[in-house]
Amino acid sequence: MTLLGTLIQRRKVLYGRRTVRKIIVEGVALFLEASETGRILVLKELQTKPGIKERGMLSIPAETSRHQEGDEETLERLFWEEIGIDPMPCEKIALRHWINGKIFRADVSLFVGSVDREFFPSPQDEEDVSFHSWMHPEELLASWIRPGVKESTECYLGWKNG
Numbered sequence: 001m002t003l004l005g006t007l008i009q010r011r012k013v014l015y016g017r018r019t020v021r022k023i024i025v026e027g028v029a030l031f032l033e034a035s036e037t038g039r040i041l042v043l044k045e046l047q048t049k050p051g052i053k054e055r056g057m058l059s060i061p062a063e064t065s066r067h068q069e070g071d072e073e074t075l076e077r078l079f080w081e082e083i084g085i086d087p088m089p090c091e092k093i094a095l096r097h098w099i100n101g102k103i104f105r106a107d108v109s110l111f112v113g114s115v116d117r118e119f120f121p122s123p124q125d126e127e128d129v130s131f132h133s134w135m136h137p138e139e140l141l142a143s144w145i146r147p148g149v150k151e152s153t154e155c156y157l158g159w160k161n162g
Contacts, residue, residue: 025106028074029062029148030090031137031156032083034118039134040156041121043082045146047128051100052147058132059146060153062108071109082129084122088113093159098148110152112159 032041045057053059063078065071071092079087090113098106118134135143137153145153 023104025064025104026108027062027064027106028071028078028109028111029060029096029152030075030078031060031110031112031153033112033114034116034134035114036117037134039118039136040140041083042132042135042140043123043129044132045128046126046130051104054146056144057146058140058143059129059149060140061129062146062148071111075111081125082121082123084124088115094155096148096152096155098151100147106148108148108152110155112156 030041033039034041041061043059043061045053045055045059047053048055061078061082063074063082065074069077075090076087079085090111092109092111094110096106096108096110098108100106121131123129123131137157141150141153
């Protein structure tokens with residue numbers, strides 16, 4: 001089975017007379033905040049996936065769940081692959097449903113983790129992401145960001161300020 005086959009579930013949805021497959025992707029996203037500065041870790045996308053992301057877009061660390069993989073296992077893999085550090089305790093703050101058009105939906109569990117100070121991460125998945133910077137969430141919202149990051153960041157800010 002291909003990697004894509006293990007990552008997505010497909011459902012048929014009727015639109016008029018034609019049948020379209022609806023792609024549902026499940027995954028996790030992490031707001032890793034430095035308590036010293038209040039800024040969050042931001043990564044840069046290195047690959048284009050049409051309709052999902054473009055090379056150069058900014059993002060928070062995010063990982064797609066593999067077949068029958070739970071949030072905790074996906075989050076652990078995210079720490080290794082996208083940040084290059086040992087997993088740490090995180091708080092789950094929300095489950096976001098992000099929809100791109102009529103055929104794509106992402107169900108993303110949002111987590112928050114905290115480190116004392118900013119550091120230079122070394123992602124193990126060097127083909128997909130690279131370290132960009134630490135930014136205040138409002139700065140991220142004003143940047144060219146991957147689809148779904150705006151909604152996730154607004155949810156994070158609501159949680160933090162709520």
